[in-house]
Amino acid sequence: xxxxxxxxxxxxxxxxxxxxxxxxxxxxxxxxxxxxxxxxxxxxxxxxxxxxxxxxxxxxxxxxxxxxxxxxxxxxxxxxxxxxxxxxxxxxxxxxxxxxxxxxxxxxxxxxxxxxxxxxxxxxxxxxxxxxxxxxxxxxxxxxxxxxxxxxxxxxxxxxxxxxxxxxxxxxxxxxxxxxxxxxxxxxxxxxxxxxxxxxxxxxxxx
Amino acid sequence: xxxxxxxxxxxxxxxxxxxxxxxxxxxxxxxxxxxxxxxxxxxxxxxxxxxxxxxxxxxxxxxxxxxxxxxxxxxxxxxxxxxxxxxxxxxxxxxxxxxxxxxxxxxxxxxxxxxxxxxxxxxxxxxxxxxxxxxxxxxxxxxxxxxxxxxxxxxxxxxxxxxxxxxxxxxxxxxxxxxxxxxxxxxxxxxxxxxxxxxxxxxxxxxxxxxxxxxxxxxxxxxxxxxxxxxxxxxxxxxxxxxxxxxxxxxxxxxxxxxxxxxxxxxxxxxxxxxxxxxxxxxxxxxxxxxxxxxxxxxxxxxxxxxxxxxxxxxxxxxxxxxxxxxxxxxxxxxxxxxxxxxxxxxxxxxxxxxxxxxxxxxxxxxxxxxxxxxxxxxxxxxxxxxxxxxxxxxxxxxxxxxxxxxxxxxxxxxxxxxxxxxxxxxxx
Numbered sequence: 001x002x003x004x005x006x007x008x009x010x011x012x013x014x015x016x017x018x019x020x021x022x023x024x025x026x027x028x029x030x031x032x033x034x035x036x037x038x039x040x041x042x043x044x045x046x047x048x049x050x051x052x053x054x055x056x057x058x059x060x061x062x063x064x065x066x067x068x069x070x071x072x073x074x075x076x077x078x079x080x081x082x083x084x085x086x087x088x089x090x091x092x093x094x095x096x097x098x099x100x101x102x103x104x105x106x107x108x109x110x111x112x113x114x115x116x117x118x119x120x121x122x123x124x125x126x127x128x129x130x131x132x133x134x135x136x137x138x139x140x141x142x143x144x145x146x147x148x149x150x151x152x153x154x155x156x157x158x159x160x161x162x163x164x165x166x167x168x169x170x171x172x173x174x175x176x177x178x179x180x181x182x183x184x185x186x187x188x189x190x191x192x193x194x195x196x197x198x199x200x201x202x203x204x205x206x207x
Numbered sequence: 208x209x210x211x212x213x214x215x216x217x218x219x220x221x222x223x224x225x226x227x228x229x230x231x232x233x234x235x236x237x238x239x240x241x242x243x244x245x246x247x248x249x250x251x252x253x254x255x256x257x258x259x260x261x262x263x264x265x266x267x268x269x270x271x272x273x274x275x276x277x278x279x280x281x282x283x284x285x286x287x288x289x290x291x292x293x294x295x296x297x298x299x300x301x302x303x304x305x306x307x308x309x310x311x312x313x314x315x316x317x318x319x320x321x322x323x324x325x326x327x328x329x330x331x332x333x334x335x336x337x338x339x340x341x342x343x344x345x346x347x348x349x350x351x352x353x354x355x356x357x358x359x360x361x362x363x364x365x366x367x368x369x370x371x372x373x374x375x376x377x378x379x380x381x382x383x384x385x386x387x388x389x390x391x392x393x394x395x396x397x398x399x400x401x402x403x404x405x406x407x408x409x410x411x412x413x414x415x416x417x418x419x420x421x422x423x424x425x426x427x428x429x430x431x432x433x434x435x436x437x438x439x440x441x442x443x444x445x446x447x448x449x450x451x452x453x454x455x456x457x458x459x460x461x462x463x464x465x466x467x468x469x470x471x472x473x474x475x476x477x478x479x480x481x482x483x484x485x486x487x488x489x490x491x492x493x494x495x496x497x498x499x500x501x502x503x504x505x506x507x508x509x510x511x512x513x514x515x516x517x518x519x520x521x522x523x524x525x526x527x528x529x530x531x532x533x534x535x536x537x538x539x540x541x542x543x544x545x546x547x548x549x550x551x552x553x554x555x556x557x558x559x560x561x562x563x564x565x566x567x568x569x570x571x572x573x574x575x576x577x578x579x580x581x582x583x584x585x586x587x588x589x590x591x592x593x594x595x596x597x598x599x600x601x602x603x604x605x606x607x608x609x610x611x612x613x614x615x616x617x618x619x620x621x622x623x624x625x626x627x628x629x630x631x632x633x634x635x636x
Binding site: 047050051054060062063066067076080083084087142143147171186189190193194196200201 | 272282
């Protein structure tokens with residue numbers, strides 16, 4: 001009988017009886033990440049809370065995904081999967097300590113799986129032809145150049161730069177994620193940017 | 208001693224990222240004016256940082272990607288076309304759903320009842336025969352001397368043409384009469400008891416015969432002393448079972464529940480009913496995906512009621528129920544949300560049990576209401592269902608209930624509701 005009742009409900013559609021104006025009045029922008037995450041567990045706030053978290057971190061996470069995974073389609077898929085994982089984690093009632101840290105952790109795992117499956121290989125900087133640099137480049141082309149230049153970096157350098165500059169997390173947080181010392185992070189970022197500068201220097205001279 | 212060039216370059220990028228120490232910054236600014244190569248490196252680093260910042264700003268998810276994500280999450284799409292309003296309101300749909308479920312459930316129950324009822328309608332039902340024999344044994348054999356020999360309650364389905372039944376009764380009476388003959392008038396709905404070999408059974412008493420018929424000595428004695436008429440104890444099987452049984456017991460001054468198919472129960476001394484109830488939740492409003500891990504032990508109530516009358520009882524109820532709500536505590540700008548999936552509450556309840564719907568199977572509909580309190584606020588409950596007296600003083604029940612809790616959340620009053628089936632067993636003291 002219970003399953004019959006549930007079957008009837010699924011046929012007609014599950015609903016909420018009460019519409020509360022106070023839900024709409026709650027200003028989520030003033031609430032911290034973890035509290036908003038907690039609101040996702042509440043079906044009354046679920047959609048608004050999830051969207052609030054999405055709009056807080058979507059740009060950063062998207063930039064991170066695009067610069068960690070070169071393939072645009074794969075980067076978009078990983079981006080979506082990270083937020084869906086956040087939503088499912090919240091609805092399952094699982095606690096987290098930091099929303100961006102969780103998103104980064106999920107994205108890293110997904111990107112590692114992707115790279116493992118696609119057998120990404122690093123290209124030697126000296127053997128790569130980045131094209132002529134004897135003309136002016138539009139800004140969007142600079143963006144593409146940066147993307148290609150990041151691909152040339154060792155993984156640790158690339159990830160450290162992307163986490164700091166694109167995801168916006170601190171050196172200390174990067175050190176926690178990478179499970180290494182902060183001095184390593186400092187070295188990776190500074191050396192990585194020096195490499196980037198070397199690669200992009202010819203293109204910057206025309207800007 | 209000047210720093211190695213590599214170290215200076217590291218300091219440049221650390222400085223741009225705001226990670227250089229005061230000492231490192233001082234070294235850098237001391238060297239910038241005097242070393243062109245360091246200045247060139249610094250300028251290039253600034254350009255790179257600017258380019259990376261610009262790159263980050265233009266890397267944003269497209270609206271299409273956002274829509275796709277929200278669709279995957281099952282949420283409204285910001286740029287989607289408006290969805291046509293549903294034909295039925297959400298509340299009406301839910302009501303229809305639950306009413307339909309209730310009708311289906313009751314239909315299944317009623318079908319099951321009819322099925323078993325059909326079994327019980329068989330004239331050869333041993334249970335009915337046993338009940339008849341016990342009633343007759345109690346009232347026929349041990350009939351108080353002042354009781355009228357009319358309207359002995361037997362079920363209309365049992366007829367004297369039934370050889371098995373009449374033989375059974377005859378044997379019982381014969382046994383009681385120490386083997387003397389007993390005649391049962393067949394086909395007339397009349398049972399004539401112990402018509403023995405003696406024309407006047409009273410003479411046996413006078414003559415000191417051992418007839419071992421309880422009550423008869425009194426009758427004989429009173430008859431002799433008071434000239435009461437002596438008549439054969441003839442008893443008519445009445446078709447109106449329930450009313451006659453009730454009337455008879457009322458006349459006999461016995462407060463028993465005759466609606467059991469077994470022997471009449473002894474009077475209740477305490478008029479207390481102890482009930483244990485379990486529940487199976489089917490719907491929550493609002494609906495939350497988080498369920499308790501052990502639903503059986505999370506839905507348990509116990510009640511103690513006093514029987515005010517045959518139909519009414521009232522008492523105390525308490526227990527734990529699966530009722531999901533969030534306990535919200537505001538600490539400055541932060542909100543702490545604790546999901547509670549168990550609600551402990553206690554209160555008062557009132558139950559009205561209607562008369563049986565059939566004289567074959569004593570199923571009695573009931574309606575019940577309760578009101579109480581919990582840690583979070585008041586709780587109310589409405590329930591309806593059917594109860595069945597299946598043995599002495601024991602009753603089982605099956606029904607459907609609706610429970611509501613009112614609580615506060617961030618200075619706002621909220622309600623959470625639940626509906627589902629309940630099953631119970633009760634014992635009358």
